[in-house]
Amino acid sequence: MEKIVEIRDLKVDAGKKEIIKGLDMDIYANRVNTIVGPSGGGKSTLLRCLNRLTDLEPGLKVNGKVTFQGKDLRDYDDVELRREIGMVFQRPNPFPMSIYDNVAFGLRIQAKVSKSVIDAMVRDALEEVGLYDEVKDNLKRQASTLSGGQQQRLCIARALILRPKILMMDEPTSSLDPVSKGRVEDLIRGLKEKYTVILVTHDMSQARKVSDYTNLIYNGKTVASSEGTEFSDIEDQEVKDYLGELAE
Amino acid sequence: MSLVPAFVLITILAFILVYAWPSIVFNGTTFFTSYIWNVGISSRPPVMVRGFLVPPNASFGALLFIESTLLSSGLAILIAFPVSFLVSLSVELYLPGRAKRPLVSLIELFAGIPSVVYGLWGIVVLEPLLLHNIEPWMSANLYFIPGFSGEVLTGSGIIASGLILSLMIAPIITSVMVNSFDSAPSEIKQGLVSLGATKWELGKYLATGYSRSSTYGGALLGLGRALGETMAVLMVSGGIVNVLPTSIYSGINTMAAAIVAYLDSAIGQGTGINLSALAELSLFLLAISLVVNLLGRRIAGRGALRGVENDKF
Amino acid sequence: MINSDMHGNEIKWKRRSSRKARDIAARILGYLALGFMLAILVSIFAYIIKGGAAAVSWNILTTYGNTSDGGVLNGIIGTWELVGMGLLFSLIPGVFGAIYLTQSVSRKHVADAMRLFTDVLTSVPSIVIGLFGYLVLVIKFNLGYSLVAGGLALGIMMLPYIMRITEMSFRNIQREQVMNAYALGADNVNVTTRILLPQASAGILSGILLAISIAAGETAQLLYTASFNSAGLPSGLTHSPVGYLTYFVWNGINQPSAYAHNLAFISAMILIISVTVLILISKYEDVVGRLLRRILGPLGVIINRVFVEAPSEKEDKGTSKGEKKWKK
Numbered sequence: 001m002e003k004i005v006e007i008r009d010l011k012v013d014a015g016k017k018e019i020i021k022g023l024d025m026d027i028y029a030n031r032v033n034t035i036v037g038p039s040g041g042g043k044s045t046l047l048r049c050l051n052r053l054t055d056l057e058p059g060l061k062v063n064g065k066v067t068f069q070g071k072d073l074r075d076y077d078d079v080e081l082r083r084e085i086g087m088v089f090q091r092p093n094p095f096p097m098s099i100y101d102n103v104a105f106g107l108r109i110q111a112k113v114s115k116s117v118i119d120a121m122v123r124d125a126l127e128e129v130g131l132y133d134e135v136k137d138n139l140k141r142q143a144s145t146l147s148g149g150q151q152q153r154l155c156i157a158r159a160l161i162l163r164p165k166i167l168m169m170d171e172p173t174s175s176l177d178p179v180s181k182g183r184v185e186d187l188i189r190g191l192k193e194k195y196t197v198i199l200v201t202h203d204m205s206q207a208r209k210v211s212d213y214t215n216l217i218y219n220g221k222t223v224a225s226s227e228g229t230e231f232s233d234i235e236d237q238e239v240k241d242y243l244g245e246l247a248e
Numbered sequence: 249m250s251l252v253p254a255f256v257l258i259t260i261l262a263f264i265l266v267y268a269w270p271s272i273v274f275n276g277t278t279f280f281t282s283y284i285w286n287v288g289i290s291s292r293p294p295v296m297v298r299g300f301l302v303p304p305n306a307s308f309g310a311l312l313f314i315e316s317t318l319l320s321s322g323l324a325i326l327i328a329f330p331v332s333f334l335v336s337l338s339v340e341l342y343l344p345g346r347a348k349r350p351l352v353s354l355i356e357l358f359a360g361i362p363s364v365v366y367g368l369w370g371i372v373v374l375e376p377l378l379l380h381n382i383e384p385w386m387s388a389n390l391y392f393i394p395g396f397s398g399e400v401l402t403g404s405g406i407i408a409s410g411l412i413l414s415l416m417i418a419p420i421i422t423s424v425m426v427n428s429f430d431s432a433p434s435e436i437k438q439g440l441v442s443l444g445a446t447k448w449e450l451g452k453y454l455a456t457g458y459s460r461s462s463t464y465g466g467a468l469l470g471l472g473r474a475l476g477e478t479m480a481v482l483m484v485s486g487g488i489v490n491v492l493p494t495s496i497y498s499g500i501n502t503m504a505a506a507i508v509a510y511l512d513s514a515i516g517q518g519t520g521i522n523l524s525a526l527a528e529l530s531l532f533l534l535a536i537s538l539v540v541n542l543l544g545r546r547i548a549g550r551g552a553l554r555g556v557e558n559d560k561f
Numbered sequence: 562m563i564n565s566d567m568h569g570n571e572i573k574w575k576r577r578s579s580r581k582a583r584d585i586a587a588r589i590l591g592y593l594a595l596g597f598m599l600a601i602l603v604s605i606f607a608y609i610i611k612g613g614a615a616a617v618s619w620n621i622l623t624t625y626g627n628t629s630d631g632g633v634l635n636g637i638i639g640t641w642e643l644v645g646m647g648l649l650f651s652l653i654p655g656v657f658g659a660i661y662l663t664q665s666v667s668r669k670h671v672a673d674a675m676r677l678f679t680d681v682l683t684s685v686p687s688i689v690i691g692l693f694g695y696l697v698l699v700i701k702f703n704l705g706y707s708l709v710a711g712g713l714a715l716g717i718m719m720l721p722y723i724m725r726i727t728e729m730s731f732r733n734i735q736r737e738q739v740m741n742a743y744a745l746g747a748d749n750v751n752v753t754t755r756i757l758l759p760q761a762s763a764g765i766l767s768g769i770l771l772a773i774s775i776a777a778g779e780t781a782q783l784l785y786t787a788s789f790n791s792a793g794l795p796s797g798l799t800h801s802p803v804g805y806l807t808y809f810v811w812n813g814i815n816q817p818s819a820y821a822h823n824l825a826f827i828s829a830m831i832l833i834i835s836v837t838v839l840i841l842i843s844k845y846e847d848v849v850g851r852l853l854r855r856i857l858g859p860l861g862v863i864i865n866r867v868f869v870e871a872p873s874e875k876e877d878k879g880t881s882k883g884e885k886k887w888k889k
Contacts, residue, residue: 053441082441110443162444334593362836373608448583483811504688533689538681
């Protein structure tokens with residue numbers, strides 16, 4: 001398996017509290033890399049380190065070495081990095097504009113492309129997330145009129161239009177109903193053909209459904225990682241208890 | 249008790265309207281079409297004109313005052329709007345977070361400086377600078393822009409008034425903008441940044457997209473304040489009488505300033521028509537201030553103004 | 562990098578440098594705008610304080626004057642008398658109006674309309690209030706040029722600020738706490754006196770300070786309501802003109818004599834310093850409270866308790882006591 005991201009001894013300090021305390025992790029290309037762990041354990045912060053959204057929060061001190069495609073994350077230009085590492089958030093966050101404009105947004109600010117290319121790429125992105133047939137007749141409609149599940153797929157399309165290397169998803173189904181959740185999970189499985197997926201979840205059953213490689217983060221550290229979702233080498237009793245709770 | 253403001257407001261409107269009524273009837277539309285404001289010869293006995301006893305030669309055309317008010321306020325908003333946008337960008341996005349509170353407080357100090365102090369500063373600092381340096385340079389080098397060619401006679405006038413007004417309204421617009429940037433949901437901001445938007449692109453989108461309504465609402469609130477501002481403008485406008493401005497260097501006389509300037513002579517005038525004409529001027533000023541303000545509040549919405557309501561609107 | 566769309570067309574990414582350049586340009590312009598504003602702020606303070614400090618003397622501060630002769634004492638006293646009068650007229654309706662607005666949950670559209678009127682009242686140009694004051698207070702109600710007429714004109718302007726800020730302070734109180742109190746059987750009066758007022762008092766206080774700072778700098782309302790008294794202090798509440806600092810500034814600088822200009826600068830200096838102090842206290846009540854305690858030690862704690870910290874002290878006591886009582 002090809003490693004696309006290597007994280008070594010990552011520490012994130014929020015002044016009063018250390019959120020991530022020397023974390024190691026490998027992310028494998030064209031796999032669904034799942035990160036599970038209790039809430040408040042540093043999962044979201046880890047994602048924000050990878051596309052350097054943490055730059056926006058001057059209160060956070062980030063230390064350690066993270067390489068993406070063999071190059072230190074800090075040597076990337078932040079804007080370019082975020083083009084190559086897309087992100088989908090916990091709650092769908094469509095911008096208050098039309099469906100079409102939402103999907104085209106990243107392309108318009110990042111690329112010099114003609115109207116017809118934008119049209120084609122918007123369509124491609126919407127097709128990739130299986131939304132095109134549902135919205136093709138009213139692309140000019142406000143994105144906020146879509147259902148929650150549709151909005152989340154729209155947000156995925158919005159990230160995919162930039163053709164990222166990695167798509168990070170921060171508990172993308174936690175605010176969705178079971179049916180929409182299923183659709184997004186199906187979608188995630190399909191995405192790994194073209195993209196590397198990093199999925200944060202606290203839902204073990206979801207991890208079982210989609211995960212190729214699972215990392216367990218507990219208390220700011222990676223305590224276990226394995227192919228599939230079975231962890232065998234855990235010794236810490238606290239972590240075992242947590243896993244037991246998850247399994248129930 | 250919460251009825252008191254409504255009661256006061258309606259009382260003000262009603263009284264001003266009653267006092268303005270004779271002038272409204274007497275002047276008709278000439279009030280808005282003529283720029284000649286002549287208080288009449290009070291030493292001679294009043295004469296009957298169109299059914300009203302008025303001092304001889306009296307005429308009340310407010311066009312100059314209306315035009316002056318619009319020009320100075322318009323210039324103020326032209327300057328204050330981009331400056332406020334840039335200031336809120338740097339405070340909100342570029343400068344470290346802990347610099348924000350002190351800087352915003354400093355900007356808000358502008359709103360607390362008494363308007364006569366602005367006037368004083370305008371007279372001793374700004375006007376000489378405009379008269380000797382800035383305006384001659386503009387006249388010599390920017391004459392090709394319509395309104396920019398002309399003779400510079402004094403430092404007072406449109407530019408001085410517009411500049412001073414822009415200082416007075418910039419804190420209002422800045423407050424509204426900073427607040428609207430703050431109140432934009434972090435999901436939207438992070439979403440924009442994670443698509444690779446630069447800070448400038450983020451700020452531009454928030455101002456023209458997500459927070460568009462507060463941007464325009466804030467500008468209107470600023471405009472509303474500029475329209476009614478009295479003392480500072482009175483001190484630096486030039487107090488021109490009966491001559492419409494010919495260039496950006498011309499002196500002016502705004503509605504608010506004219507009310508102060510003419511009230512003294514109107515009080516002593518026996519027929520009462522002069523006072524009534526000033527009441528009509530007040531009524532018109534009040535009406536446009538209220539309309540602009542209401543519009544601004546409507547557009548900005550209550551949410552955008554929350555937290556900045558203790559500033560001087 | 563997948564640098565093409567699905568049909569194999571190359572995507573041309575925008576050159577990073579051009580977008581970065583725009584970002585940097587915006588940053589530079591932003592700093593320039595901020596620097597420009599701060600430079601003007603410094604210039605205003607510097608010129609006024611320099612001019613005032615150069616001319617000020619004990620004699621000028623302690624004698625009455627008429628803007629071209631004498632001192633500014635009548636201006637200083639008159640300004641605070643007028644502001645005090647304005648506060649007298651605006652404080653009670655302001656605070657009680659806000660209480661009503663906060664508690665009239667059931668008549669929401671009425672409260673909204675009242676709120677709108679209050680907001681709109683802040684946008685009435687000061688000279689319009691001034692003209693109204695002259696026509697109605699001075700002439701019609703025959704108050705003459707006086708403290709009461711001037712104070713009322715200022716009060717009209719202060720009222721909406723006090724009311725809105727008070728209401729906002731009420732709204733910042735946690736809703737659950739209020740609901741909790743109602744649930745424990747408290748009535749409106751109880752809730753107001755035990756929860757709303759104690760907890761909001763810091764906010765109300767800073768609103769009052771702000772209203773005072775604005776009122777102290779007003780001129781246009783006063784010109785034809787308080788007129789101007791060159792002789793000294795007003796002899797009564799009505800029919801006796803009042804002197805005030807802003808008049809010294811306006812009238813003084815319009816006179817030819819250097820002495821009048823000096824008085825204008827001194828008055829402006831007093832105004833700008835007091836207004837700035839008031840605004841800073843109102844915006845930084847938390848910091849001021851801490852500073853007072855640190856600098857003055859035990860004395861500071863007392864001052865603090867009386868002026869600044871009073872609300873939070875009361876807040877703790879008020880709620881814990883109140884809750885205990887209700888729980889019994």
